Amino acid sequence: TTIYTYNAAGELTSTTTPPTYASPSGITTSYTYDPDGNITSVTTPAGTTTYVYNADGERTSVTNGAGTSQAATTSYSYDSLGNVSQTTNPQGDITTYGYQNPAYPSLQTSVTDPLDRTTSYTYNSNGEMANKATPISQQSFFYNPAGQLVQSSTMSSSTSVPKIPTELLVGDMGGSQVTPVNLQSSSPTPGPPIQVGQDPVDIIVSSDGRTAYVANNGQGGGSTVSIVNTQTNQVTGTIDIGTSTAPGGLALALSPNGENLYVGDTHNATVSVVSTTTDTVVATI
Structure with missing residues (x-):
């Protein structure tokens, strides 16, 4: 039997799994929250992960191994619509995200990695991804009227394209x-x-x-x-x-x-x- 405990606000504060040979007392995972109900930490036998939020309730950082010398933090920035616009990994490498589709402002249209390589995305009128272009390849996606993906094709930089006769x-x-x-x-x-x-x-x-x-x-x-x-x-x-x-x-x-x-x-x-x-x-x- 797994045991669950809750605080006065009805938030899950811990889970404990049944005892096993490897874990005679079971494995307990604990959770803490801020006043807005956002999870601020998760603690397992392997360590603690902490979470920080801005005034809008958007998660701005995640720290794995919190409180130890191996602590590693990933941070997040957001645009005015609440979309993630930038992430910074524990090594300080930055990845940026673009959202340039007026019809679907929350759909990602570009991702630029720390090496300045950009992957672009375009969408059809239904908001379904139609094309994905990386520096070395391009993918196209086709859907049926029900919105189900029925075909995709990929062309890489080494793909031989037949010459169009003139x-x-x-x-x-x-x-x-x-x-x-x-x-x-x-x-x-x-x-x-x-x-x-x-x-x-x-x-x-x-x-x-x-x-x-x-x-x-x-x-x-x-x-x-x-x-x-x-x-x-x-x-x-x-x-x-x-x-x-x-x-x-x-x-x-x-x-x-x-x-x-x-x-x-x-x-x-x-x-x-x-x-x-x-x-x-x-x-x-």
Whole structure:
């Protein structure tokens, strides 16, 4: 049986747990209070922790090991709304807190640690945390209509972000050139078209956006793949694939790691495997 005692104000002043082999008399925890009913101390066999409050009843300090040489105090400051604005740990390190959301003035919008690293928080119209940004990562949170978290995503400073293309390569089927088109202006990029092989029928771009591969049908001649540097819009090489006898007979695909280019010949029912390291055909399937 655990024993509880109270003072005249009905405040809990002590608890004593049942005796055990390790604690034959049980373990007693004692509590003291100020006139406003705030706990001012908690004493256990391990020591005493004391609490200090300001005139508004806000806790301004907590001292662990009070009355001993190991006493350690953490102090707190508050803004005009009663939000904790600053904490100082026993070593004197300061952490500050910001509250800049007018709709929800008690929601924390920033925390700056003693090393001056800031974590920021934003919220949606329901007061639910929508984003958390640290110096090295960003998290986004998504909720259902009931306010339950249904999805979160994290992007770190080392996360690879796919490059958003600003240019589109348009092939001239039946001709022998590819025209770069600016996606922002929807007009051809200044400069001459890129001269590739005869009858370009498919184009694919590497995941880093630096290299484009243009499949040229050849219109009965030898089908080829032109390698284009998208930074300079210059052809840097040509890969001989074989023969395709009808227009539109080639299709391109890249392996997930970008190490192989696959050239499908729909008329001859073959796939040529090209090493993007050596720019040579290494197999035909």
